[in-house]
Amino acid sequence: MNELSIVLIRGLVGFFLMLILARMMGKKHITDMTYYEYIVGISIGSIAAELTFGTEVRMSNFIVGMIIWAMLPVIISQIELKSFRFRKLTEGKTTILIQDGKILEKNLKKESLTVDELMIHLRQNNAFKLSEIETAVMEKNGQISVMKKSDAEPLTPKYVGLVVEQEKHPRIVIIDGNVMEKSLTNYGYTKDWLLGEILKQGARDFSDVFLAQIDSMGNVYVDLYNDRLNMPQIKQKLLVAANIKQLQANLVNFSLQTENQNAKEMYQTYAKQMDKLMEEMAVYLKE
Structure with missing residues (x-):
């Protein structure tokens, strides 16, 4: 051989x-x-x-x-x-460790699992009270899955028959001060609208933002390079600018959505006036 x-x-x-x-x-x-x-x-x-x-x-x-x-x-x-x-x-196969709210001591011994180790796994599954657990199973890969009793499950809109809007996955819209315009337009928002939102949260411009994320509900999370920009004493001026910028963005959107030519021209006119107002106020807002 x-x-x-x-x-x-x-x-x-x-x-x-x-x-x-x-x-x-x-x-x-x-x-x-x-x-x-x-x-x-x-x-x-x-x-x-x-x-x-x-x-x-x-x-x-x-x-x-x-x-x-x-x-x-x-x-x-x-x-x-x-x-x-x-x-x-x-x-191998799965092992039931808790069934009908009762701990199966023989199965714990079979898996060489102490009570302390069991409690660690349960806490990792956000199950701190044994009285709330209906079933716990050790999977083939050593993980422990937990099903709580029905009256211990967190209340959700489905349980109370409440209809809520289905959310989609959030998108990053600003990275290192650069606007991800494709992600923004996929959710139907404009760059001016986004500027208004970040101004509300203490930024002076896109360049102040390290990271920004938007969800399908229109909520914007903003992380600034200099977090001190978000201090209350400078926020009032920025809030005024943000409101004006958002109003301008809304007027632009209205002009794009309407089929009435007179209304379209009116919205565009007011949007330009808001733009001019922002330019005149820029010097004072930076102080």
Whole structure:
């Protein structure tokens, strides 16, 4: 038997031996990973370290070893997709830790989980009171999922039959003082409108803003480079400017939406007057 064949056999034996040992250790030691992902991560790291310092071993043997340990998880994943029994064998199964509000001590012992460790997992799921928990399950990857009792769940609009507008994902509209105009227009707002909003929150111009985000409801979060700009003593002037700028933006929007030509011209005229007013006030607002 040649040397590479020996490496192959040893690699296979080592893999399945470590898989068995990992199963014996329990799920709490492999959080966020499957058993074989856990052992492969450790083993490939060890092989790579040995490759660096073990100069007496052939390079080809190291390469074959790493290929074996890298390919086995891929092969196992494909088999798991086709076989439930094999998946149960390699990944294990979920374990119920709390059922109908009662802690199952035998299952805690089975997973080598102490009460303190259980409480840590429950608190991470925002469940501080055992009396509020209906079910807790340890998943195959070591995570614990919690379902609270119905009367302990937070009240939502759905429970009270309240219809609310469905929100979409928020968008970043200013980065390092640069306006992301595409993101802004996707929500139907103008650059002038955005300027009015950031003025309300203490900025003098777009260049004062490090980051700004807008949600689908039109609420704008603003983070300034110099947070002291948002001090109350300078905010009054900026608020006046913001209101004027927002009024101008609204007039522009009205002119675009109306089909009445007279109304369109009137809105555009007043919008230009607001623009002129802002230019005249600019000197005083900067003081």
